[in-house]
Amino acid sequence: FQNFASRLSCIIVCFPAPLASRCYSHGKVETDEEFDSRWVTYFSKPDIDAWELRKGMNTLIGYDLVPEPKILDSALKACRRLDDLASAIRILEAVKEKAGPHKDIYPYLIQELQPTLTELGISTPEELGIDR
Amino acid sequence: MSLPKPLMRGLLGKRLRFHLPIAFTLSVVAAIAFKYTVTEPRKKAYADFYKHYDAVKEFNSMREAGVFESVRPTGE
Numbered sequence: 001f002q003n004f005a006s007r008l009s010c011i012i013v014c015f016p017a018p019l020a021s022r023c024y025s026h027g028k029v030e031t032d033e034e035f036d037s038r039w040v041t042y043f044s045k046p047d048i049d050a051w052e053l054r055k056g057m058n059t060l061i062g063y064d065l066v067p068e069p070k071i072l073d074s075a076l077k078a079c080r081r082l083d084d085l086a087s088a089i090r091i092l093e094a095v096k097e098k099a100g101p102h103k104d105i106y107p108y109l110i111q112e113l114q115p116t117l118t119e120l121g122i123s124t125p126e127e128l129g130i131d132r
Numbered sequence: 133m134s135l136p137k138p139l140m141r142g143l144l145g146k147r148l149r150f151h152l153p154i155a156f157t158l159s160v161v162a163a164i165a166f167k168y169t170v171t172e173p174r175k176k177a178y179a180d181f182y183k184h185y186d187a188v189k190e191f192n193s194m195r196e197a198g199v200f201e202s203v204r205p206t207g208e
Binding site for chain 1 (some may be wrong): 134135136137138139140141142143145146
C-alpha cells in the first residue's frame with residue numbers, strides 16, 4: 001500500500017513528470033533531450049535485429065508520450081534496414097493511436113516525417129486507405 | 133502552412149491529474165448521498181415500525197388466522 005501511495009503521489013507531485021522518472025528520491029532524472037537521444041541511438045544501431053526493433057517500439061509505446069519525430073525517423077530507417085515495410089506503417093498507426101484524443105499531433109508528425117517517408121517510399125495508412 | 137509543434141509528453145499524466153481528484157470526490161459524494169437518501173430512511177422506517185410493536189398482539193392475530201402448526205386458534 002505504501003508503494004501505491006507514493007506512486008499515486010508521484011503522479012500528482014512529479015510535475016511535469018519526466019516520463020522515465022520512477023520518482024526515486026535519489027538518482028538523477030533524465031531530461032527529455034537525453035531520453036530522445038537515447039532512443040534515436042537505440043534505433044540507429046546499424047545491425048539492429050527484428051526483435052530489437054519490436055522490443056524497442058513496444059517499450060517506447062508504453063511510455064506516457066508520443067515519440068518525437070527524430071525517434072520515429074530513426075525507427076523507420078531501422079525498418080528500412082530490416083526490409084520491414086509492414087512495421088514501418090504499423091509504427092505510423094501506433095503513434096496515431098498514442099495521440100489519443102489530441103488530433104493535432106499525428107498531422108504534425110507526418111509533416112515532420114514527410115522527407116523520410118518520401119525517401120524510404122513509405123505510404124501512410126491514409127494513403128493506403130487502411131485507416132478506417 | 134506548417135503546423136506548429138504540439139505538446140506530446142505527459143498527456144495521460146495531465147489527464148489523470150485533472151480527472152482523478154474529480155472522480156474520487158464524486159464517488160465519495162455519491163456514497164454520502166446514498167447513505168442519507170436511502171440507508172438512513174430505511175433504518176428509520178424499521179426503527180419507527182418496531183418502536184410501538186406489540187409482539188404478543190401480533191402473535192395472537194396470526195394465531196387466530198390459523199397460520200401456525202404448533203398452536204391452533206383459541207376455540208378449536
